[in-house]
Amino acid sequence: MENKFKSKINGIGLVGYIITIILIVATICAMVADGIGIVAASSVASENVEVQINSDIAVTSSSNILSKLDKFVGVDGIDDLSEIEEDATVETEDSDISSITLQKDGDAYILNVQQDAVTFTAGKLIAALVVSFIYLASIVVMLYMLKALMKAFRACDTPFSADIIKKMERFAYSLIPYAALSMLSESFWNYFMVNDSFDFDLNITKVFIVVFVFILCMIFKYGAELQRESDETL
Numbered sequence: 734m735e736n737k738f739k740s741k742i743n744g745i746g747l748v749g750y751i752i753t754i755i756l757i758v759a760t761i762c763a764m765v766a767d768g769i770g771i772v773a774a775s776s777v778a779s780e781n782v783e784v785q786i787n788s789d790i791a792v793t794s795s796s797n798i799l800s801k802l803d804k805f806v807g808v809d810g811i812d813d814l815s816e817i818e819e820d821a822t823v824e825t826e827d828s829d830i831s832s833i834t835l836q837k838d839g840d841a842y843i844l845n846v847q848q849d850a851v852t853f854t855a856g857k858l859i860a861a862l863v864v865s866f867i868y869l870a871s872i873v874v875m876l877y878m879l880k881a882l883m884k885a886f887r888a889c890d891t892p893f894s895a896d897i898i899k900k901m902e903r904f905a906y907s908l909i910p911y912a913a914l915s916m917l918s919e920s921f922w923n924y925f926m927v928n929d930s931f932d933f934d935l936n937i938t939k940v941f942i943v944v945f946v947f948i949l950c951m952i953f954k955y956g957a958e959l960q961r962e963s964d965e966t967l
Contacts, residue, residue: 749886760876
């Protein structure tokens with residue numbers, strides 16, 4: 734039974750070790766692409782870029798699809814989507830949508846959703862890319878800690894060893910900068926794409942994951958203590 738448990742732990746370690754190596758390579762490739770983006774953005778740092786997005790959505794329906802969408806989609810400045818007339822363009826007060834046009838072609842209702850032109854500076858883009866680069870670097874560090882942990886699992890006789898616990902704690906601590914930089918990166922991209930001012934977006938899920946891993950470390954420490962007492966009794 735003990736050998737079977739050891740074999741499962743070693744197997745999990747082997748699979749995790751391989752997956753972690755693949756993730757490290759993929760993250761490093763993303764860092765290279767991000768670095769190229771920083772260099773490209775730096776070359777036009779003094780320019781303003783204007784982007785306008787138009788989206789045509791064709792839906793085949795026997796009735797006005799807007800009456801159904803109105804139950805799920807809200808647009809500022811329009812009380813009832815189904816009141817939009819065919820071949821009419823309606824201006825909105827929505828921050829994401831400037832106007833909506835409805836056209837009918839046979840049984841298909843075609844929605845044309847138009848956004849206001851978004852102007853951004855290369856400086857904001859560079860800032861977002863730099864933060865993303867640092868965030869990706871924190872992922873690489875975190876993955877290296879995870880790789881070391883998986884390597885220890887691959888060769889261990891028991892998961893409640895001092896080496897496993899030490900590597901698990903290192904992995905847990907590496908999650909702190911990863912989670913913080915992840916939220917910071919998301920906030921910068923929201924600032925770049927949408928917001929006029931920078932707002933830090935707190936992600937409770939990422940905070941919970943960090944806390945959970947630290948709790949897991951405490952559980953493994955307690956398990957190691959129980960195993961040590963059992964070995965001394967025997």
